[in-house]
Amino acid sequence: MITLRETIEELGYNMLDTFKYFTPTGSDTIFELSNDSDCWAICDVGMFPKEIEVWVVGGGEGEGEAPSVESEGESESGDYLDEFENSGDEVGNDDLEFEANVDNNVEFDGVRESEQLVDGESTRVVDNDHGLQLSDEDSAKDSDEEGNMKWPEFRATTQMRSPKFCVGLTFASKVEFKDAVHNYGFNNGKELKFIRNDKERVYVRCKQAGCPFRINLWKVKNALSWRIASYNELHDGCGWVYENTMVKSTRIAKRWMKEIGGNSNWTTAEFRERVKADEGFDLSTKQAYRAMKKAKQIIEGEAIEFFNKIWSYKLEIEKTNPNTTCKVKVSDLLYEEKPRFLRMYFCWEASKEGYKFCRKLIGVDGCHLKTKFGGQLLTAIGIDGNASIFPLAYAIVEGETKDSWIWFLNFIKTDLEITREAEQQLTFISDKQKGLLPAFDEVFPYASHRFCVRHLHGNMKLGGFLGKAMKDALWTIAKATTVNSFREAMAEIRKLDEEAYQWLGDKHPSEWSRSHFTPFARSDALVNNISESFNALILDARKQPLISCLETIRKILMTKFFENKQKPVKWKGPFCPNIMKKIDSVEKDASGCLGNQANENLFEIRHGNVPVHHYVDPCYSITNYLNTYGGRIKPLSGPKEWPISNQEPPLPPLYTSKPGRPRKLRKIDRDESTHVNTHEL
Structure with a gap:
């Protein structure tokens, strides 16, 4: 009886004490189920058919309750009830005899077609045609099983962004359901409202007058679950709502937290345009500002939490590498x-x-x-x-x-x-x-x-030595490959500006001119x-x-x-290919040169065709x-698998913000090219 009552409760009914339960017998009469003995009695296949129908008779269906359980036939007929009452003594004697022979140490599990009696013992027959599932990995993935009833479960980690509802869908909490409803409204451009929200139930309706859309959620009895008892997915006469009252800054912050974190330079106007293009609804300037602010606060809170994992992260690196x-x-x-x-x-x-x-x-x-x-x-x-x-x-x-x-x-x-x-x-x-x-x-x-000669030129401009002629003269000196060419280039800049010549003279040429570089680096890089x-x-x-x-x-x-x-x-x-490109260029320039070798590493180059790659x-x-x-x-494990450290996690560093809006990009000089000849990794 408890299982029967819980099943009716899960369908969305309340006030179960007012209900009565009946089942038809094989002799065209109905049998009332009022206690456990009555339920066991229906296992007598001689008195009852194999397929048992249970009729539920009780109070009326309230607003938003689960779909009604329709009874077939006139279950409330006075004739049938009188006939049942007249046979009460006979059934009662059978009950007493049945209870007298029940083994209280055995739990009744019903009669199944897959069981056979062999030598008086019950033997379970396993159908191997469909395979025997020995793993319990998927036992809780697809449905919530209570007794013989299986209900679909809502998976927040994978389904929350684009939820789909159905009757019987089970949620872990009311908050989870409300988040899913809001996401449904955002994704479909609908404006929904909660017309009832208490400890036992939640009713959702469409704000558009006359729209039949409805979701009724009930709390599952004696369980930490909430289940959809009735659902009508049809929307009639309501189009896409662009100014949606369901849109709140807090929910927008949660939905867009990842994008806001990755685009910290977004302005409020840019964020509003992006939400409009992707979500299809309008945000006010104040909503956009608050959403961005809340998202950044959440990100900053996560940033503080990262400092608590410093020692575990270090241990994981030492373990794997x-x-x-x-x-x-x-x-x-x-x-x-x-x-x-x-x-x-x-x-x-x-x-x-x-x-x-x-x-x-x-x-x-x-x-x-x-x-x-x-x-x-x-x-x-x-x-x-x-x-x-x-x-x-x-x-x-x-x-x-x-x-x-x-x-x-x-x-x-x-x-x-x-x-x-x-x-x-x-x-x-x-x-x-x-x-x-x-x-x-x-x-x-x-x-x-x-x-870096580029930084050197920047310092030179700060010293007051400006102009393209001064810049060209500096780079000519830096690219000089011999001491004599270096001296000639320095003489040219002296003609332009004596003070600039003196300013460069204070810096040793080995720091910025190829003419004085050592050969060990095998590189003539100037920047x-x-x-x-x-x-x-x-x-x-x-x-x-x-x-x-x-x-x-x-x-x-x-x-x-x-x-x-x-x-x-x-x-x-x-x-390597980048080096071969340089070799091809050098070979072309040196095609008319001839080399005379003085020792293993010393040559006098005049003219000739010796392959350059030999050198x-x-x-x-x-x-x-x-x-x-x-x-x-080597790869690392996920944060949950990192070793646990006993060291006290450090606090975040102190940070003093500078006045004004923080600069996102380095300031580019007027005469500096915006294209940087970068190296590959």
Whole structure:
């Protein structure tokens, strides 16, 4: 009886105590079900047919209740009831005899066609034609099973964005149902309202007068579930609603949080236009502003939560990539008995091994992170045999200071195994950042340094030396390849401006002119495009919270390292394709030259046709390129599978916002080209 009552309750009825239950017998009479013995009695196939009909007689159907259970025949006929009452004694005696022979230790499960009696015992017959499902993986995926009743379940993770309703669809909570209704309204351009919303039921109607659309949701008895009892999906006479009162800033913030986070430079007008184009409804300026503000607050809250996973993230990297260096530095001062996050450094094992086959030129630079907590990303980038960038190390720090650069460069020196002898053959290229210069003097006193000529020209303009003639003269000096050509170019700029000549004379030519570069770097680069290219590659990552930023960079490097390792399969010749292009150009220019050899590495070039690639350094070979990308960055598990750390998670770093609207892009000089000749990764 309990199962019968619960079934009726699940169909949406209430006041179950007013209901009566009847079933027809084989002798054209009806039998009332009033207790468990009556239910067991219907198993007597001699008295009842195989297919049992249950008639429910009770109070009227209220507003919005589940579809009525229609009875066939006149279940309330006085004649039938009188006949049943007259046979009560006989049935009652049968009940007493039945109960006297019931084994109370056995739970009755009904008679099924799949059971056979063998030697007085019940044997279950399994139909193997359909296969035997031994796994319970899908046991709770498709439906909610209560007894013999199966109900479809709503999967919020996959169905919430585009929900579809049906009778019996079961929700985990009323809030989940209301979110689904709002998304349905957004997707279909309908304006819906909740006409009843209490502890037991929720009724949804269309605001358009006369529209038959309706959804009635009831709470499932004795369960933490809500189920649709009745549903009419038809809309009649109501078109697409552009000014929808269901549209609230909070819900728009949830629906558009990912897009807002990835487009932090959106204006309110741009956001309104995007919502109008994609969703099909209008937002007021105030709604758009509030939605963007709320979404950013949610994102910032998630960003704070990321700092609680710092130590677990570090442990996961050490577990999956054991030879990778990952260092975290927190503040010495405590705030609310907790330290604050300061810095985090990475040098992957694949980068350590690949550096051994790169040219001895490292570009270092810093770029701003575009999140609430600010900070900067320091990078060290090498060049592979195909003249493409090869990331070596990177770190998130509080700013480009002498202390942060020393901390970063010391790790690089250790991880890349740069000895005193190797340091003397190493060249760094960077801008003239004040904190970087003393850091080089302390960590790499014997290394050579180059300064980006583009930044040098910028400083020159700040000194008051302007004009195209001055710019051309500077680049002529920088591109000079011999000491004599350098002196001639310096004499030309002296004719233009004596003060400019003196200003350049204070800077050693080994820092910015090819005429004084050492040969160990095997590169004549004058600008730090290798760092600029990497900064552009991770532009989206720089807008993301801490761990998301680091994970995006890791995935970029992991993918690119593998892709670059596959490229040589299609290459032909002894050297990488970018180098072969340069060789072809040099061969054309040197086609009329003749060379006389003085020793193994010394030639006097006059005229001749000796193949140029005989004089190309092995660092540009395909074999060397394959060795550069011989390592790999191994994947990480999801955050839920990261090791649990006992260390106290640090607080987010302190951030002081500057006055005015933050700048999204670097300021471009008037005479600077907007097209940057970037290197590939």
